[in-house]
Amino acid sequence: xxxxxxxxxxxxxxxxxxxxxxxxxxxxxxxxxxxxxxxxxxxxxxxxxxxxxxxxxxxxxxxxxxxxxxxxxxxxxxxxxxxxxxxxxxxxxxxxxxxxxxxxxxxxxxxxxxxxxxxxxxxxxxxxxxxxxxxxxxxxxxxxxxxxxxxxxxxxxxxxxxxxxxxxxxxxxxxxxxxxxxxxxxxxxxxxxxxxxxxxxxxxxxxxxxxxxxxxxxxxxxxxxxxxxxxxxxxxxxxxxxxxxxxxxxxxxxxxxxxxxxxxxxxxxxxxxxxxxxxxxxxxxxxxxxxxxxxxxxxxxxxxxxxxxxxxxxxxxxxxxxxxxxxxxxxxxxxxxxxxxxxxxxxxxxxxxxxxxxxxxxxxxxxxxx
Numbered sequence: 001x002x003x004x005x006x007x008x009x010x011x012x013x014x015x016x017x018x019x020x021x022x023x024x025x026x027x028x029x030x031x032x033x034x035x036x037x038x039x040x041x042x043x044x045x046x047x048x049x050x051x052x053x054x055x056x057x058x059x060x061x062x063x064x065x066x067x068x069x070x071x072x073x074x075x076x077x078x079x080x081x082x083x084x085x086x087x088x089x090x091x092x093x094x095x096x097x098x099x100x101x102x103x104x105x106x107x108x109x110x111x112x113x114x115x116x117x118x119x120x121x122x123x124x125x126x127x128x129x130x131x132x133x134x135x136x137x138x139x140x141x142x143x144x145x146x147x148x149x150x151x152x153x154x155x156x157x158x159x160x161x162x163x164x165x166x167x168x169x170x171x172x173x174x175x176x177x178x179x180x181x182x183x184x185x186x187x188x189x190x191x192x193x194x195x196x197x198x199x200x201x202x203x204x205x206x207x208x209x210x211x212x213x214x215x216x217x218x219x220x221x222x223x224x225x226x227x228x229x230x231x232x233x234x235x236x237x238x239x240x241x242x243x244x245x246x247x248x249x250x251x252x253x254x255x256x257x258x259x260x261x262x263x264x265x266x267x268x269x270x271x272x273x274x275x276x277x278x279x280x281x282x283x284x285x286x287x288x289x290x291x292x293x294x295x296x297x298x299x300x301x302x303x304x305x306x307x308x309x310x311x312x313x314x315x316x317x318x319x320x321x322x323x324x325x326x327x328x329x330x331x332x333x334x335x336x337x338x339x340x341x342x343x344x345x346x347x348x349x350x351x352x353x354x355x356x357x358x359x360x361x362x363x364x365x366x367x368x369x370x
Contacts, residue, residue: 003044010037012044013076014051027076068154070113070145071106077148078141087231087240093141100125100138101145110149113159118142126166135166174319175326176200180311182255188301192293194263195275196320197256198224203324203342204250206317207231210288211239215270222257223249224274226343230287237287244343251341290317325350329357 004013011029026047033039074097082090104121105113118139125135143160150158176184181200185193199209207229216225227247228239242248252260264274269283276284277292298317306312321342328338335347335358344350351358 003041003048012040014044014048026072068110068149069106070108070110071102073110073148073152073154074101074106074145077152078145086243087238088233088243091233096134096138096141100134101142105142110146110154113146115159115162118160118163122163122166132166139163139165173322174311174315176311176315176319176323178327180309181320181323181327183309184301184305184312185259187305188297192297194256194259195288197259198252199317199320200323201253201256201327202250203321203328205229205243205321205343206290208242208343209275210273210290212274213270214264214267214272214274214284217260217264217274218249219257219261219264222252222254224252225249232287232289232291237289242343244345246343248340248343322354325354326357329354 002015004015005011006013009029010031011027014026014028028040028044028047030037030040033043079090079094079097082093122135122139125138126132139160143158146155146158146160149155178201181197184200185196188196195209198204199206202224204212204224204226208226210232211228211230212224212226216227218225225247226242226249229242231238231240260274266282267279267284272284273287274284275288277286277288279285294317302312302315306315325338325342328341333341335350338344338354339347339350342350344353
C-alpha cells in the first residue's frame with residue numbers, strides 16, 4: 001500500500017496491490033473535505049488501513065473486483081491518462097463523462113455492467129440528441145474506461161464491445177461557394193474581412209487562425225506557417241500544439257493573401273498575433289477570442305445575409321473550413337493536397353468526409369470510358 005500527495009491536483013492517492021501488480025487506486029482531494037488537507041489525509045490513511053487488512057486476509061483482489069465502480073475507475077485511471085493528451089481532448093472527454101456517462105454508470109459496480117444495459121443507454125442518447133455523433137463519442141469513451149478494468153483484471157471482457165453504435169442523423173455541414181465566401185467577408189467589415197477570407201478560402205481551424213503569429217505569414221510566397229493553436233474554450237487561454245501535433249504550411253489564395261498584406265502593412269511586432277484583439281500604434285494587443293468574435297461580429301453578419309440567402313442560415317464558423325475544402329476540390333485539387341492543406345491525418349479521412357464532393361468527378365470519369 002502507498003499514499004502519495006499530488007500537489008498539482010491537491011489530493012492524496014492511495015494505491016493498493018494484489019498479485020504483484022496495482023489493483024486499486026483511490027483519490028482523496030481536499031475539495032471533497034471542504035478544503036481540509038488534514039481531513040483528506042485522515043480519510044486516505046483509513047482507506048489504506050482497510051486495504052492492508054483485506055490484503056492480510058487474502059480478500060483484497062476479490063473484494064476490489066466486486067466493489068470497484070465505473071466512477072472510481074474512470075477518475076483514477078482513464079481521466080488521469082488523458083491529462084498527458086491535448087488539453088482539448090481532456091476537456092471534451094471530461095465533459096462527456098460528466099454529462100453522459102457518470103450520471104448513468106458512475107455509481108455502478110464494474111462487474112454489474114451488461115451489454116444490454118449499455119445498448120439501451122446508447123439508444124437513449126441517440127434519441128435525446130437527434131444525431132449519432134454524441135452517442136458514438138460516449139460509447140467509445142465508455143469502452144476505453146472498461147478497457148482499463150480488463151487490463152487490471154477486474155473483469156474478463158469488456159461489455160461495451162459489441163454494442164451497436166446509434167445510427168442517426170449526421171450533423172449538417174454547410175458549404176458556401178467562392179462568391180458567397182467573398183460576400184460574407186465584405187459584409188462582416190474591413191477589420192474581420194481578412195480572417196473570413198483566410199478561413200473560407202484556405203480552411204484553417206479557428207484555433208490555428210487565432211494562434212498564428214505575424215512572422216509566420218510569408219506574404220511573398222502566399223503561405224502561412226501554422227505551428228500552434230489558441231485554446232480558449234475555458235480560462236486560461238493558452239497556446240497549445242496543433243491537433244495533428246505537426247506544424248504545416250498552408251497555401252493562401254490570392255484574394256485572401258492581398259487582404260492579409262493590407263492588414264499587416266503597418267505592423268512591426270513580428271512575434272505578436274496575426275489577428276490580435278486590437279492594434280495600437282502598430283502593435284497587436286491580446287489574442288482574438290472565439291466567443292467574442294462569434295457573438296459580436298460573425299453571427300450578426302450571418303443573420304443579416306440569411307434574410308436574403310438561405311445558404312447562410314445557421315452558418316457556423318467551422319463551416320467556412322468545409323467551404324474551403326469544397327472550393328479546393330471543385331477547382332481540381334487532389335485529395336492528397338486537400339488533406340495536407342486542412343491538416344487531416346490521411347487523404348482517406350478527407351475522401352470519407354467530403355466523398356459527396358467527388359461524385360461529379362466519378363460521373364465524369366465513367367463517361368470517358370468507351
